[in-house]
Amino acid sequence: MIDLRSDTVTRPTRQMRRAMAEAEVGDDVFEEDPTVRRLEEETAALLGKEAALYVPSGHMANQVAVNVAVGSGEEVWAHERAHVLSNEQGATTFLSRALPRVFDTSEGYPPQELLERWAEGVDDVHRARPALVCLENTFSGLVVPPSEQRRVADFAHAHGMRLHLDGARLWSAAIALGVSPAEVAAGADTVSVCYSKGLGAPVGSAVAADSVTIRRARRVRKLLGGGMRQAGIVAAGALYALREHRDRLAEDHRRADRLATEVSAIPGLEASARTTMVLVRTPDGRAADYAEAFAAHGVRCIPFGRETIRMVVHLEITESDIDDAITRIGEAAARL
Numbered sequence: 001m002i003d004l005r006s007d008t009v010t011r012p013t014r015q016m017r018r019a020m021a022e023a024e025v026g027d028d029v030f031e032e033d034p035t036v037r038r039l040e041e042e043t044a045a046l047l048g049k050e051a052a053l054y055v056p057s058g059h060m061a062n063q064v065a066v067n068v069a070v071g072s073g074e075e076v077w078a079h080e081r082a083h084v085l086s087n088e089q090g091a092t093t094f095l096s097r098a099l100p101r102v103f104d105t106s107e108g109y110p111p112q113e114l115l116e117r118w119a120e121g122v123d124d125v126h127r128a129r130p131a132l133v134c135l136e137n138t139f140s141g142l143v144v145p146p147s148e149q150r151r152v153a154d155f156a157h158a159h160g161m162r163l164h165l166d167g168a169r170l171w172s173a174a175i176a177l178g179v180s181p182a183e184v185a186a187g188a189d190t191v192s193v194c195y196s197k198g199l200g201a202p203v204g205s206a207v208a209a210d211s212v213t214i215r216r217a218r219r220v221r222k223l224l225g226g227g228m229r230q231a232g233i234v235a236a237g238a239l240y241a242l243r244e245h246r247d248r249l250a251e252d253h254r255r256a257d258r259l260a261t262e263v264s265a266i267p268g269l270e271a272s273a274r275t276t277m278v279l280v281r282t283p284d285g286r287a288a289d290y291a292e293a294f295a296a297h298g299v300r301c302i303p304f305g306r307e308t309i310r311m312v313v314h315l316e317i318t319e320s321d322i323d324d325a326i327t328r329i330g331e332a333a334a335r336l
Helices: 014-021 034-047 058-069 091-096 112-118 146-158 170-177 181-185 211-223 232-244 249-264 287-296 319-334
Strands: 051-055 075-079 099-103 130-136 162-167 190-194 205-209 270-274 277-281 308-312
Touching: 014 232, 034 051, 034 181, 034 190, 034 205, 034 232, 051 058, 051 211, 058 091, 058 130, 058 162, 058 190, 058 205, 058 211, 091 099, 112 146, 130 146, 146 162, 162 170, 162 181, 170 181, 170 190, 170 249, 205 211, 249 270, 249 277, 249 319, 287 308, 287 319
Parallel strands: 075 099, 075 130, 130 162, 162 190
Antiparallel strands: 051 205, 190 205, 270 277, 277 308
């Protein structure tokens, strides 16, 4: 079975397992785990921030970032399909009691005229105060242009708001742009990154920001039940992934490009590559039918709406896997 559902399905490599088995550990709630400290320090340095906080999941990283930025009843501006709103069970509203305000653009970021319109009347006593703008980079695999991210960040700061960047796959954005992770994170007050997506670690994400914000974030993490004890065992896997698996993402991008090109040659299918993601457009709103047929032929993927299938290339996918996937997808499509 060729599993292209997500880059979160990967298993730790032998070297990663060794690093985890041999990790130096301590009590992280007391801030005494040296492996966690190294992971946080290296992550913060890579992102150009003062400090970082290791958390169990990207969901928690995003919600910690929201909570330290937003007061009860304040507005959070984000894309309607932003992970922080659409894939975290309403946690932004439930945990931080924030009021979402959503936009819908194909690029994943808001146009200037929309921002200016939303900023009108903010001093009206009837209006909830805007507090936070959320962006994703990548947005469903699509890289946000640095100029657009800077524009949104500048607007947020000029209007007394903060910017949170959901950078779960920021590592891919940096590779695609040919810049450092710090350049991708520039302008964001808080940024979340994932060590599983793309990098292959078994557990964990981080939120990075200035040191004062991270001190507050540490309290929120504990409030949410995210305080871990000898967390260095899992942090060692994340640290290994951070050091060893970032540069190899270029291989995944190249394989995704090839997969998209070959799948597009199959009658009835149209595919495009977005960093490590391949989005396959199917006929007649039959994405679920096609995904089921592909799985029956040994290629697992997921419907991404009624007309689109998402495939994600990751570190366990080889060149021969791409060859096999193309053949199997073609065979399955011919039967539909």
